[in-house]
Amino acid sequence: MIIRTTTTKAPGHCKHPTLTIISTAALMASFAPALIGTAKAQDTEAVTVSASRVIRDGFQAPTPTTVIGSDDIAAQAQPNIYAAVAQLPSLMGSQSTATGTGGTGGGTNGLSSFAMRGLGTTRTLTLFDGQRIVPSNVTGVQDVSSLPQLLVQRVDVVTGGASASWGSDAITGVVNFITDKKFVGLKGNLQGGISTYGDNENALFQMAAGTTFLNGRGQIQVSGEYDYEAGVGAGQYGVARGPGGRKWFSSTGQLRYSIAATPAGLPQYTVAQNVQPYLQGKYGIITTGPLQGTAFGDGGAPFPFQYGVGPNGLQGVPSRATTGGAVTNCLAPFCIGGDTSGVFGGGITDISPLSRVNLYSRVGFDLTDNVHLFATVNFGDAKTSNRSVRNIPIFGGLNIQCGNAAGGGNAYLPASINQACVNNNITTFQIGTDNGAVDDGATIKTARTMRRFVGGADGNFNLIGTDWTWNTYFEHGEVDSTIRVRTFLNPYFNAAVDAVAGPNGTIVCRSTVARAEGCVPYNVFGNVPVAQSTTDWLYGGKYGAAGGTLQDTQLQEDAFSIDLNGAPFSTWAGPVSVAVGFEHRVEQYTVTGDPVSTGGPGCNDPLLNCVSGGNWFNGNFFSGAGRYDVNEGFLETVVPLLKDASWGDIDLNLAGRHAQYSTSGSANTWKVGVTWQTPIDGVRLRALQSRDIRAPNLSELFAAQTVTTGTVINSFTQAPFQIQNISRGNTALKPERSQTTEVGIVYQPSWFSGFSASVDYYRIALKGQISSFAAQQSFDLCFQGTSTACAAIITSPPNGNLASTSTVVTQAISTAFNLASTVTDGFDMEASYRFTLDDLGLPGNFTLRMLATHVSSFKTTSGVLGTFPQQSAGANSGNTPLWKGLAVQTYSTDRWSITATEQVISDGVLNKQYIQCSTGCPLPTANNPTINNNFIPGAFYLGIGGSFNLNENWQLFGKIDNVTNVDPPAVAATAANSNAVNPVLYDTAGRMYRVGIRLNM
Helix, strand or coil: CCCCEEECCCCCCCCCCCCCCCCCCHHHHEEEECCCCCCCCCCCCCCCCCCCCCCCCCCCCCCCCEEEEEEHHHHCCCCCCCHCCCCCCCCCCCCCCCCCCCCCCCCCCCCCHHHHHHHHHHEEEECCCCECCCCCCCCCCCHHHHHHHHHHHHHEECCCCHHHCCCCCCEEEEEEEEECCCCEEEEEEEEEEECCCCCEECCCEEEEEEEHHHHHHHEEEEEEEEECCCCECEEEEECCCCHHHHHCCCCCCCEEECCCCCCCCCHHHHHHHHCCEEECCCEEEEECCCCCCECCCECCEEEEEECCEEECCCCCCEEECCCCCCCEEEECEEECCCCCCCCCCCCCCCCCEEEEEEEEEEEEEEECCCHHHHHEEEEEEEEEECCCCCCCCCEEEEEEEEECCCCCCCCCCCCHHHHHHHHHCCEEEEEEEEECCCCCCCCEEEEEEECCCCCCCCEEEEEEEEEEEEEEEEEEEEEEEEEEEEEEEEHHHHHCCCCEEEEHHHHEECCHHHHHHCCCCCCCEECCCCCCHHHHCCHHHCCCCCCCEEEEEEEEEEEEEEEEEEEEEECCCCCCCCEEEEEEEEEEEEECHHHHHHCCCCCCCCCCCCCCCECCCEEEEEEEEEEEEEEEHHHHHHEEEEEECCCEEEEEEEEEEEECCCCCCEEEEEEEEEEEEEECCCCEEEEEEEEEEEECCHHHHHHEEEHHHHHHHHECCCCCCECCCCCCCCCCCCEEEEEEEEEEEEECCCCCCEEEEEEEEEEEEEEEECCCCCHHHHHHHHHHHCCCHHHHHEEEEECCCCCCCCCCCEEEEEEEEEEEEEEEEEEEEEEEEEEECHHHHHEEEEEEEEEEEEEEEEECCCCCCCCCCCCCCCCCCECCEEEEEEEEEEEEECEEEEEEEEEECCCCCCCCCCEECCCCCCCCCCCCCCECCCCCEEECEEEEEEEEEEECEEEEEEECCCCCCCCCCCCEEEECCCCCCCCCCCCCCCCCEEEEEEEEC
């Protein structure tokens, strides 16, 4: 990647030559990101400034801005522009097709959205030509893959608080896509790729054209592209059978004692490979009573299940208890080793497939020499899918009648097991199963269609001797999003499992009500072929015929902006520049869930809960709607304070914005920045203090209730079980507030032509952070004595004792509050050097460049009494490693080029609060558990690419990513359903090959 970093975009200000980077460990420790460069002026078009709203010749904004040009993007040969930009070290925690593949109802599957500093995608603002983009889902984030990529001239990445300039969401910074509005000609790109495993195939076709009309007064550009990315599917049952044959899936999990039960001197948590969930088998296992440990195989034949060992090395022994399903010596939900053939943790989609089409057109017209009109139309369509579980797992709680049970035992139960029930006076037991005989389930299909129109104008005028520029636009955007989840309908599944003998040797559903609805019985015992009629019934019968549970969402954004830029007066040091503007925006959505989810009209089945809904295994979507509007006014100025040959030049940058939200009231943001071009050759100092905000998004405010099924561990009893997770919005939320501090130094000496280096310190203090508790967090916090967390857990009987095995937990409610806070700080570093080889008598140019980010601290406080701050810097199970680096070296001639790219992630830990020990361990606490292995290794990725110009119009190119095929390290899971890796930080695709051809004429 060839990356340029700048702090200014101004007419007539020449851009520093394109620079690339080199990185070694020593260099990364010496220099840091946010290098200053300058942008090549486009004399015939209005200049878009990203770090400031002020347009001023020679102004060096105090906020570092990394610029990625179109050539840089092309050199990466990625099928999606997102992948080229997301390599920047400061972008931590971004969303891609490789992340969130285990999710069901969030609507983020397949999105490509940026996040900086590990603070999430909702706190980084994405713009298109300085304009707002309609969100791609209700969380307010945009899908970068829906933008016209071939006409992108550059991408500005502003790494600092920018709410005073750009508004809400710019807490960590801004990513601004700038198009070539004056492009004339024809260009195209055709490329394809495949992984070393023969999957993740991708094909990309792009075309763009531009011309002028009416003697150049009018300009028109059009572009279109089609991209297909096959993705990487889920793994198979067992260990070392990861997605697509990848060997990195080792079923790594955590076995956890309670604090009270932890043996003296031993760790509370044990990380181990080849762990086995003991509460369900591939084709079923009895989990309670005297028959516990009986599993079912081919043809339904029973056999004794081989349990593994516990962290103490002792063999797991079934407890034979009537409830709970505990296995002595093992710790919920895992044993180590034993029969791992049914391990299903690798059954989550590795990388979601993506099929997308983008169309774009822009028409511009010079109405006069001083007024330019423009209009753009953008259409994007994307389809993706993922599988959130291997099949449909039932964790040990499925009741089976047997023996002398009233009405007879289950008709599918093997005779030997039914006789054992009679002999032991058993009338019911529980089993757990992954329903391995049923075809792959829990498939989520997501489709998004974006329609975006922008109309606007810009120009200039002179008023009383002062030149002014102005710009205005109106945007109307719509996104239609559809989610279809193919999953079990719980009442139908339960009715089908409860099968009894019918007339004439048939087997029927026990419930006469179910039979009247068309119930088809299901043999849950063993690997027995399942008829299509049975499968159809399990997946919802007539309710699942359209593809399962559904959610249809319509989002709409209307935005208006107008701003004015000029220098109305001067100080002793030079002209004072001013930018002033007004913006208005409306965000709204409606969402419609299916009647089986909502319990609404159309739900009239006596088997279903048609009052409160929530009938599906997962993906219970409820209907809802929401709307808010905001009016904003802003003022920004650059005041020169000093211009002296002996003391240098000092500029003061001030900005303020007032916003009035219809939902959460008023919010004020501001920025104070200063730059000092010192008298020391090439040394420039910069500093920034800002207050930034993120207003609550549509989902956080108005989210329709969503019900999903997940697995948690009762922190009181250490027993795992399945639970319905209920999430919903909160209209009382207020905007998040943050304080950002940045101080940096830039060195560009005149005596060392082509060299630049910079170091910037940053600190972000975020308060009133909008957050909610997941079900497992609620249990953990309740165990620690947090009453608000206990109140979120719904039991039967109500307010039941969670420490009692007789208490049935039915639901956990998740609601967002302005409770949490996060403080993070660190350093960005950059160094680059470009030189020719003329002195050696060789042709061409050589460019070296390095960027790195060091996260010194990332501390989050939940805001709940009784909880402790959590340090995440260096926790490689999350978003914020201690170090993240990018280096590029390029050698180029007029005919060909070759580029090497290195990415570095430092070693880290599973959790910064854990204390690693194997013997002689201290007593664990709620905040500081002990663990046998807290280490997660880092990674080094090498990419090599090159291009060859066939002639002035055609270019061949190729790229190999992850040349050494580095596997992602294991990240020990606490639940059975996990790929046990971290795709946010690590590459899970493996070595990728790409080749293609480009046209430019």
